[in-house]
Amino acid sequence: MVRVLARPFSLGTAARRIQRNIEVRRGRGAVGVDTLKIGVLGTGAVGRAVGGKLMELGHDVVFGTRDVAKTMADTKPDYMGNPPFSVWIKTHPKAKLAPFADAAAHGEALVNATTGAASLKALSLAGERNLADKILIDIANPLDFSKGMPPSLIVCNTDSLGEQIQRAFPKAKVVKTLNTMTNMVMVNPDLVAEGDHDVFVSGNDAGAKAKVTEILRSFGWKRVVDLGDITTARGVEMVVPVWVQLMGTMKTPMFNFKIAR
Amino acid sequence: MVRVLARPFSLGTAARRIQRNIEVRRGRGAVGVDTLKIGVLGTGAVGRAVGGKLMELGHDVVFGTRDVAKTMADTKPDYMGNPPFSVWIKTHPKAKLAPFADAAAHGEALVNATTGAASLKALSLAGERNLADKILIDIANPLDFSKGMPPSLIVCNTDSLGEQIQRAFPKAKVVKTLNTMTNMVMVNPDLVAEGDHDVFVSGNDAGAKAKVTEILRSFGWKRVVDLGDITTARGVEMVVPVWVQLMGTMKTPMFNFKIAR
Numbered sequence: 001m002v003r004v005l006a007r008p009f010s011l012g013t014a015a016r017r018i019q020r021n022i023e024v025r026r027g028r029g030a031v032g033v034d035t036l037k038i039g040v041l042g043t044g045a046v047g048r049a050v051g052g053k054l055m056e057l058g059h060d061v062v063f064g065t066r067d068v069a070k071t072m073a074d075t076k077p078d079y080m081g082n083p084p085f086s087v088w089i090k091t092h093p094k095a096k097l098a099p100f101a102d103a104a105a106h107g108e109a110l111v112n113a114t115t116g117a118a119s120l121k122a123l124s125l126a127g128e129r130n131l132a133d134k135i136l137i138d139i140a141n142p143l144d145f146s147k148g149m150p151p152s153l154i155v156c157n158t159d160s161l162g163e164q165i166q167r168a169f170p171k172a173k174v175v176k177t178l179n180t181m182t183n184m185v186m187v188n189p190d191l192v193a194e195g196d197h198d199v200f201v202s203g204n205d206a207g208a209k210a211k212v213t214e215i216l217r218s219f220g221w222k223r224v225v226d227l228g229d230i231t232t233a234r235g236v237e238m239v240v241p242v243w244v245q246l247m248g249t250m251k252t253p254m255f256n257f258k259i260a261r
Numbered sequence: 262m263v264r265v266l267a268r269p270f271s272l273g274t275a276a277r278r279i280q281r282n283i284e285v286r287r288g289r290g291a292v293g294v295d296t297l298k299i300g301v302l303g304t305g306a307v308g309r310a311v312g313g314k315l316m317e318l319g320h321d322v323v324f325g326t327r328d329v330a331k332t333m334a335d336t337k338p339d340y341m342g343n344p345p346f347s348v349w350i351k352t353h354p355k356a357k358l359a360p361f362a363d364a365a366a367h368g369e370a371l372v373n374a375t376t377g378a379a380s381l382k383a384l385s386l387a388g389e390r391n392l393a394d395k396i397l398i399d400i401a402n403p404l405d406f407s408k409g410m411p412p413s414l415i416v417c418n419t420d421s422l423g424e425q426i427q428r429a430f431p432k433a434k435v436v437k438t439l440n441t442m443t444n445m446v447m448v449n450p451d452l453v454a455e456g457d458h459d460v461f462v463s464g465n466d467a468g469a470k471a472k473v474t475e476i477l478r479s480f481g482w483k484r485v486v487d488l489g490d491i492t493t494a495r496g497v498e499m500v501v502p503v504w505v506q507l508m509g510t511m512k513t514p515m516f517n518f519k520i521a522r
Binding site for chain 1: 413414418419457461486487488493499500502503504505506507510516518520522
């Protein structure tokens with residue numbers, strides 16, 4: 001039995017605070033994963049792709065943002081040409097939007113889909129208490145676009161964003177994953193090479209990694225590689241620069257790394 | 262017409278300086294690459310693998326080392342259990358050994374197979390004049406083992422070893438390649454997934470990259486990805502940490518990255 005939102009946010013009620021007082025039966029997603037209450041922090045392309053997929057699979061998703069009214073008032077496409085969240089939500093009527101803290105409180109599991117440079121601040125706004133003892137799927141990349149293209153990394157080599165998050169929120173069960181491919185491929189691996197390529201998981205908690213692996217399989221991932229503890233987030237975050245180069249060379253983001261054996 | 266060594270180094274004559282006074286016809290390697298005089302700087306596992314393969318293909322290889330007598334006097338296996346060069350050379354009678362500068366002077370093309378941490382020093386000993394206007398295939402990774410395993414990178418993110426070498430030797434035509442897989446796979450790509458995986462090239466000189474690509478194809482590489490100029494060495498050098506993690510996870514170095522499309 002899990003709690004769900006009584007009055008989910010939708011367009012027009014975006015500024016209202018979420019309520020969660022009704023208990024319903026726990027269901028099962030389309031491909032056999034127990035459905036969860038999930039807080040997806042971040043309303044950009046990655047948050048929407050992952051949050052949208054989780055909703056499709058029957059999970060109860062609340063998107064978190066810093067300022068709900070501001071997010072809903074934004075009517076301009078982002079720098080990649082993606083429509084703003086306020087437009088996207090019209091085609092996803094089940095999507096709910098709340099401040100970071102409420103989305104985090106809602107979630108039994110959380111997704112960090114914020115910009116890497118802003119992740120620690122966003123998670124701080126979400127609230128340490130709301131992250132404690134929860135799986136925190138960290139997809140963010142610590143990219144620094146401030147000096148133009150290609151981006152560099154804000155942290156790397158002897159540390160990583162995944163580790164920074166784990167240190168800042170020691171009770172969260174951080175699992176780094178899905179940061180090494182474009183958002184469409186994250187949730188539709190079959191779009192590339194019939195799904196014959198790899199996704200990595202890094203984290204300190206074996207149970208959390210097992211649950212995240214189950215979620216990844218429900219997305220369609222056939223090959224999930226457990227790299228080890230959260231320090232292995234260094235490696236997968238450092239893969240991103242060559243990914244950016246390859247996107248430039250190949251003129252498409254529709255590819256992924258496969259570990260050929 | 263190219264010059265070759267009159268009295269190649271072999272075991273027992275290792276301390277003798279090389280001579281190069283006889284002209285012979287330029288031949289062709291086994292798979293149709295024009296044979297070259299090549300200086301392979303470095304006598305470790307990577308140098309031997311690449312130099313050995315180049316010799317097999319008919320190229321005229323001189324290995325370069327800092328101190329010939331010391332290299333030949335070393336009779337202990339390295340930390341990976343590889344036999345020392347003095348043992349290896351017994352089974353490779355065509356292999357010649359010379360000081361860095363002589364090996365570099367010999368080469369129409371050069372291979373940097375030294376330890377990344379020592380590459381700039383080794384190339385400096387090889388001599389700027391002996392590198393000028395030559396293709397310099399840079400395989401080295403700037404790994405720092407001084408703080409134990411896993412290694413970190415000495416340079417990364419906004420710079421790379423490939424770029425450092427290109428800046429230090431602006432007349433050399435630096436091509437970064439082959440740094441993202443183990444040495445056996447470098448020269449025998451078919452050992453992994455029947456060769457269905459990728460090798461990258463980065464460099465400023467299109468002609469040099471084309472020649473290196475030809476050499477890579479002669480090694481058996483089917484998929485050679487030109488990432489762009491030498492700044493793209495950052496990306497491929499930053500791939501190495503996840504490679505090290507994967508080797509730990511998979512308990513074998515016999516794998517490589519494939520760009521699944």
